Amino acid sequence: DIVMTQSPDSLAVSLGERATINCKSSQSVFYSSSNKSYLAWYQQKPGQSPKLLIYWASMRESGVPDRFSGSGSGTDFTLTVSSLQAEDVAVYYCHQYFNTPLTFGGGTKVEIK
Amino acid sequence: QVHLVESGGGVVQPGRSLRLSCAASGFSFSAYGMHWVRQAPGKGLEWVAVIWKDGDKEFYLDSVKGRFTISRDNSKNTVYLQMNSLRVEDTAVYYCAKSDSTGGSGSLIWGQGTLVIVSS
Numbered sequence: 001d002i003v004m005t006q007s008p009d010s011l012a013v014s015l016g017e018r019a020t021i022n023c024k025s026s027q028s029v030f031y032s033s034s035n036k037s038y039l040a041w042y043q044q045k046p047g048q049s050p051k052l053l054i055y056w057a058s059m060r061e062s063g064v065p066d067r068f069s070g071s072g073s074g075t076d077f078t079l080t081v082s083s084l085q086a087e088d089v090a091v092y093y094c095h096q097y098f099n100t101p102l103t104f105g106g107g108t109k110v111e112i113k
Numbered sequence: 114q115v116h117l118v119e120s121g122g123g124v125v126q127p128g129r130s131l132r133l134s135c136a137a138s139g140f141s142f143s144a145y146g147m148h149w150v151r152q153a154p155g156k157g158l159e160w161v162a163v164i165w166k167d168g169d170k171e172f173y174l175d176s177v178k179g180r181f182t183i184s185r186d187n188s189k190n191t192v193y194l195q196m197n198s199l200r201v202e203d204t205a206v207y208y209c210a211k212s213d214s215t216g217g218s219g220s221l222i223w224g225q226g227t228l229v230i231v232s233s
Binding site for chain 2: 038040042048049050051052055056093095097098099100101102103104105106107
């Protein structure tokens with residue numbers, strides 16, 4: 001199974017400042033024939049279901065604000081919120097869909113400092 | 114717009130069965146794989162099962178193999194999760210999710226979830 005390790009477990013960022021979340025997979029999730037990394041990021045606010053933010057490691061889902069961006073390839077990935085807003089308080093999860101069992105990172109809780 | 118509505122959750126005793134349903138709308142249901150993912154109270158996300166668009170392939174989390182069965186009815190735009198021999202550790206919110214592929218290798222769009230509590 002591919003193990004997804006997120007860091008940090010939590011972080012507190014001032015409004016308007018940058019938040020950076022890291023995700024590392026235990027093996028590459030890059031598929032050479034498609035030239036894509038099978039990695040997504042989700043946002044889960046309290047009491048809500050997860051919402052897709054980023055897919056193929058760096059593609060922003062329709063309707064997601066452009067302050068959210070994803071980067072990385074292979075085994076190391078990053079989700080960046082360029083200017084944190086109050087509504088971004090949530091838990092963020094990375095997810096590999098390279099193979100089954102699909103696996104998720106443990107989550108990163110983002111709060112306002 | 115993708116819309117997924119789960120139902121069938123509730124409180125059940127250990128060893129008993131429950132069947133969850135997920136009604137889909139807003140997309141061509143028969144063209145996409147469908148998943149079940151669960152989240153225990155206060156915990157992270159755990160994938161449970163996937164079924165391919167035609168229902169010809171299924172994969173399961175090891176801990177539910179032989180106890181849970183995923184199925185789908187493309188004529189009703191519905192995916193199911195039959196859960197037998199339930200254990201206390203199966204307590205969770207169960208989400209159905211649409212794959213962005215015909216099988217399992219796609220990002221997920223989620224329903225609102227249904228809560229299953231396994232307790233004596």
